[in-house]
Amino acid sequence: MRFFADKKNSVWLGLVLLMLAIDMWVVVTYTPMVPDQHWAQKIFYVHVPVAWTAFLSYFVVMVAGILFLIKKDYYWDRVGLAAAELGTMYTTLVLITGPIWAKPIWGKPWIWEPRLTTTLILFLVYIGYFMLREFGGHPERVARYAAIIGIVAFVDVPIIFLSVKFWSPEIQSHPQIEMVAQPHRILIPFFYSLITFTLLYIIMLRFRIHILKLKHEEAENGL
Amino acid sequence: MFWTLLKKEMQIELRSKEISVSMLAFGLTVILTFAFAFNVSPIIFKTFAPGLFWIMILFIAVLGLHRMYAYEKDFDAFSLMVSAPVDRGLIFLAKWVSGVVFLFITELLIVPPFLLFLQLNLVLNVYQGLLLLLMGNLGIMVIGSLVSGLAMRAKMSEVLLPILLFPLVSPIIIAATKATVGLVNRSPFWQWQIWVLIMGTFIVIFAIVGYTIFDHITEE
Amino acid sequence: MSDSLLKVTNLRKSFYHRPILREISFTIREGEIVGLLGKNGVGKSTLLRIIAGLSSSDGGNIRVLGNSVESGNIKGRKDTLYLGHAVGLYPPLSAVENLALALTLYGLPVSEKQIRSTLREVGLITQQDDAIKVYSQGMLQRLKLSLAFLIPWSLLLFDEPFSGLDIQGRHLAETVIKKWKQERKTLLLVIHDLEWALNFCTRIVLLAKGDIVFDGKVEAGENLPIRNKYAEIMT
Numbered sequence: 001m002r003f004f005a006d007k008k009n010s011v012w013l014g015l016v017l018l019m020l021a022i023d024m025w026v027v028v029t030y031t032p033m034v035p036d037q038h039w040a041q042k043i044f045y046v047h048v049p050v051a052w053t054a055f056l057s058y059f060v061v062m063v064a065g066i067l068f069l070i071k072k073d074y075y076w077d078r079v080g081l082a083a084a085e086l087g088t089m090y091t092t093l094v095l096i097t098g099p100i101w102a103k104p105i106w107g108k109p110w111i112w113e114p115r116l117t118t119t120l121i122l123f124l125v126y127i128g129y130f131m132l133r134e135f136g137g138h139p140e141r142v143a144r145y146a147a148i149i150g151i152v153a154f155v156d157v158p159i160i161f162l163s164v165k166f167w168s169p170e171i172q173s174h175p176q177i178e179m180v181a182q183p184h185r186i187l188i189p190f191f192y193s194l195i196t197f198t199l200l201y202i203i204m205l206r207f208r209i210h211i212l213k214l215k216h217e218e219a220e221n222g223l
Numbered sequence: 224m225f226w227t228l229l230k231k232e233m234q235i236e237l238r239s240k241e242i243s244v245s246m247l248a249f250g251l252t253v254i255l256t257f258a259f260a261f262n263v264s265p266i267i268f269k270t271f272a273p274g275l276f277w278i279m280i281l282f283i284a285v286l287g288l289h290r291m292y293a294y295e296k297d298f299d300a301f302s303l304m305v306s307a308p309v310d311r312g313l314i315f316l317a318k319w320v321s322g323v324v325f326l327f328i329t330e331l332l333i334v335p336p337f338l339l340f341l342q343l344n345l346v347l348n349v350y351q352g353l354l355l356l357l358m359g360n361l362g363i364m365v366i367g368s369l370v371s372g373l374a375m376r377a378k379m380s381e382v383l384l385p386i387l388l389f390p391l392v393s394p395i396i397i398a399a400t401k402a403t404v405g406l407v408n409r410s411p412f413w414q415w416q417i418w419v420l421i422m423g424t425f426i427v428i429f430a431i432v433g434y435t436i437f438d439h440i441t442e443e
Numbered sequence: 444m445s446d447s448l449l450k451v452t453n454l455r456k457s458f459y460h461r462p463i464l465r466e467i468s469f470t471i472r473e474g475e476i477v478g479l480l481g482k483n484g485v486g487k488s489t490l491l492r493i494i495a496g497l498s499s500s501d502g503g504n505i506r507v508l509g510n511s512v513e514s515g516n517i518k519g520r521k522d523t524l525y526l527g528h529a530v531g532l533y534p535p536l537s538a539v540e541n542l543a544l545a546l547t548l549y550g551l552p553v554s555e556k557q558i559r560s561t562l563r564e565v566g567l568i569t570q571q572d573d574a575i576k577v578y579s580q581g582m583l584q585r586l587k588l589s590l591a592f593l594i595p596w597s598l599l600l601f602d603e604p605f606s607g608l609d610i611q612g613r614h615l616a617e618t619v620i621k622k623w624k625q626e627r628k629t630l631l632l633v634i635h636d637l638e639w640a641l642n643f644c645t646r647i648v649l650l651a652k653g654d655i656v657f658d659g660k661v662e663a664g665e666n667l668p669i670r671n672k673y674a675e676i677m678t
Binding site for chain 3: 227231238239298299302303304306307308309311438439442
C-alpha cells in the first residue's frame with residue numbers, strides 16, 4: 001500500500017509544506033536584521049531547527065534501540081534505521097549551514113564550537129553505524145549491534161559536549177543561548193520554524209519507516 | 224566468576240604473549256615513525272607530544288583489542304563461555320580489566336623509549352603520571368572492549384573497530400591529552416583535575432552500559 | 444507435562460529477512476535421544492545454538508526444565524551442554540587447563556584427578572599437558588567429547604557427533620551414546636546419516652523449509668514412514 005494513498009498522510013504533508021513555505025517567507029521578509037550580522041543571521045531560523053531535529057532523531061535511534069533489544073520486534077529496528085538515516089541527513093545539513101554562518105561572522109568556516117563539534121563526532125559515529133549495517137553481514141545480527149551503537153552514541157553525547165566545551169573555553173557559544181531576551185519578532189518566527197521542522201521530521205520518519213517495511217517484506221517473500 | 228574469567232585472560236596471554244608482544248612491537252614502530260615525521264626542536268615537540276602519545280596509545284589499543292577477541296574465534300571458544308551459566312556482563316568486565324592491564328604493562332615499557340627517542344627531557348610526577356595512564360586506559364578499553372566485542376561477530380571487523388571506536392572515545396582522548404599537558408608543564412593538580420573527573424565520569428557510565436548491554440553482544 | 448525436559452514454542456528465526464525457522468514447536472521428554480535431520484542450511488545447527496543460548500531467536504519461547512532460555516537468564520543455560528562443530532576451547536591452553544576452565548565456568552569444583560581420568564578415557568592422556576593448538580582434528584573432537592563426560596548435563600545438544608573423528612574415535616562416541624541411551628539420558632543430535640539415526644535415536648525429527656515435517660518414534664523394524672519422508676525432503 002502506498003504511503004500517500006492514505007489521505008491523512010497527504011493532507012499532513014500538504015499542511016507541513018504550506019507551513020514551511022510560510023516559514024521561509026516570514027524569515028526572509030518579516031524578521032528583523034540583527035546588527036553586525038545582517039543576512040547571515042537568518043540562517044539560524046534553519047540551522048537551529050535542523051540541529052534540534054538531528055539530535056531528536058538520534059534520540060529516537062536510542063529509544064528504538066532499547067525497545068528493539070527488549071522486544072525483538074523488527075518494527076523498532078526499522079524505526080531505529082529510519083531515524084538514523086534522517087538524523088544523519090539533518091546532521092549533514094547542520095554541518096553545511098554551520099560554516100555558512102560562521103564564515104562571515106567568525107571569519108573562518110570551521111571553529112571547534114562544542115555543539116558543532118559534537119555534531120561532527122556524532123556524524124562520524126554514524127558513518128561507522130551505516131558501514132556496520134551495510135558490510136557487517138547478517139542483517140538480523142547487525143540490527144542488534146546497530147541498536148547498541150545507537151544507544152552508546154547518544155549516551156556519549158553529553159560527555160563529548162562537556163569535554164569539547166572545556167577543551168576550547170575561549171570559543172563563544174552560539175548567540176541563540178540568549179534567545180529568551182530576543183524581541184518577539186525574532187522569537188515567534190524562530191519557534192514557528194522549530195515546530196515546522198519537527199512536524200516535517202515526523203512525516204519524513206513515518207514515510208521512511210513505511211518504505212523500510214515494504215523492503216523488509218519484499219526480502220521476506222524472496223522477491 | 225569474575226576472577227575465573229580474568230584469570231583465563233591472563234593465563235592465555237601469559238602462554239601466548241600475542242597481545243602484549245604485538246602492542247609493544249607496534250608501539251616501537253610508531254615511535255620510530257614519529258621521530259622521523261616530527262624532526263623539530265625538542266621545545267616545540269614538547270607542546271604536542273602529549274597528543275601524539277595518546278594517539279599512539281589509541282592505535283596500540285586497537286591492535287590489542289583485535290587480538291583479544293581473535294583468539295575467542297579460533298576454536299569458537301567463545302561458545303563455551305557464552306553457553307555456560309555465566310553472567311555475560313562479567314565477560315565484559317573481565318575483557319575490560321585484562322585489556323587495561325595489558326595496555327598498562329605495554330605503556331610502562333613504551334614510555335621510556337618514547338621519551339628517549341623523541342628527546343623529551345621531562346621531570347614528571349610519577350604517581351600523577353601512573354594515575355593518568357590508568358585513567359586513559361580504563362577509558363579507552365571500556366568502550367573498546369564493548370565495540371570490539373560487537374565488531375568481532377560482524378564482517379570487516381578490522382575496519383569497523385577503529386571507525387566506531389575513535390569518535391566514541393574522543394572525550395577520553397581530549398581529556399587525557401589535556402591532563403597530560405598539565406602533567407608535562409608541572410601545573411598543580413587542581414588545574415587539570417577537571418579532566419580526570421571527565422575521564423572518571425566516562426568510565427563509570429560506560430562500565431555500567433557495557434555490563435548491562437553485553438548480553439546482547441555475545442549472542443550471534 | 445511434568446516430564447518434559449525441553450519445551451520449544453513458536454520459535455522463529457530469519458537470516459537476511461528470510462525465515463529459516465517458522466513457528467517451530469516441539470517437546471523433548473526425559474530419556475529421549477532425538478535425531479534432527481534435514482538438508483544443509485535448513486537451520487538444524489541454528490536451532491541447536493538457539494536452544495544453547497548462543498544465538499538469539501526472533502521470537503518464541505524455549506524452556507529447559509522450566510527455565511526460559513533468553514538473554515539475561517543464567518538459569519536457562521545451566522542444564523544444557525552444547526557441543527558444536529569446533530571444539531570450543533582455547534588454543535594456547537593445555538587440555539587439562541581447558542577442562543579445568545570449563546568446569547569452573549559451570550560452577551563445578553575442579554578435580555585434576557577426574558580430569559586426567561577423563562582424558563585417559565578418550566585417549567588423550569599422553570598429550571594432556573600440550574597446548575591444544577598442536578592437536579589434530581581427531582584429537583580435538585575427542586577432547587570435545589570429554590566435556591560431556593566431565594560436565595553434568597540434563598540435555599546434551601550435540602552437533603554432528605562424528606564429524607572429524609577417526610574410526611576409533613567414532614567407535615568411542617558410539618559406545619558412549621549407547622551407554623547414555625541405556626542410562627535414559629536426554630540428547631538432541633544433529634545427524635546426517637539416517638541409518639545411524641534409526642539405530643541410535645529413539646525419535647526422529649525431520650526439518651524442511653523452516654518447519655518440522657516429521658516427528659515420530661523409531662520403531663523396531665523398517666520404519667518406512669520415516670524413510671519415505673526423509674527421501675522426500677532430501678530430493
